[in-house]
């Protein structure tokens with residue numbers, strides 16, 4: 714079996730990318746993600762996952778429906794727990810052992826986030842899913858991914874999304890945008906690229922954790938990355 718490049722990774726999955734054809738969570742996408750994650754697990758890589766909540770609720774949308782921002786952010790954090798439970802179920806269906814740890818206590822459904830427990834689960838080969846973001850409003854799950862990656866000493870943040878890397882502008886809005894193969898954190902921040910928020914970039918920059926943005930929908934992209942191939946855009 715090929716040797717993986719990384720011992721421990723933090724995989725950030727988009728919540729929004731889970732939905733399709735009017736379904737909030739499309740089971741076929743969950744299944745596909747689980748199969749891709751399984752390939753990397755089988756290499757012996759320790760995997761932690763942060764999943765977004767954009768398919769269900771984002772705090773920024775709250776004001777438009779008369780809900781204050783902080784309340785909306787807590788709703789968004791709860792949305793990430795629903796997605797976390799969904800990916801947990803898909804991973805377990807595919808034979809992987811998992812733990813869901815949340816930043817907001819929910820004793821009936823998961824463990825609270827305790828860094829040492831998270832590390833222990835990873836050492837034992839369980840896939841750890843971090844739910845409820847940072848537990849604080851005004852943050853995002855990208856910032857959560859950066860924070861948890863630093864806390865658990867992950868070697869890289871792999872941001873799996875529905876675009877194949879970082880572009881000069883949002884490629885879903887600007888068809889003339891061109892893709893970067895590599896970028897420095899300073900460039901990503903200075904150019905105001907909206908692929909991730911500045912807090913996430915800064916945390917990773919200060920703690921020297923590289924980020925790779927890649928297309929999670931392309932089969933074996935995640936596996937190829939885990940084996941050290943160049944895929945997507947590397948920010949370091």
Ligand SMILES: Nc1ncnc2c1ncn2[C@@H]1O[C@H](COP(=O)(O)OP(=O)(O)OP(=O)(O)O)[C@@H](O)[C@H]1O
Nearest residue numbers: 727728729765766767874879880882883885907908
């Ligand atoms: N410069 C850029 N390069 C690439 N993608 C960009 C850029 N700016 C904005 N984007 C957008 O960022 C999206 C990827 O981010 P992400 O995976 O976090 O999606 P999301 O919809 O915000 O998901 P979530 O549910 O996690 O909030 C892409 O779908 C793309 O439209």
Ligand SMILES: O=c1ccn([C@@H]2O[C@H](COP(=O)(O)O)[C@@H](O)[C@H]2O)c(=O)[nH]1
Nearest residue numbers: 765766767772786789790846847852854
């Ligand atoms: O630490 C956090 C993480 C998330 N939120 C809220 O949840 C939603 C969903 O997360 P996305 O990253 O947008 O997928 C986010 O919009 C925030 O409203 C939070 O408050 N704190």
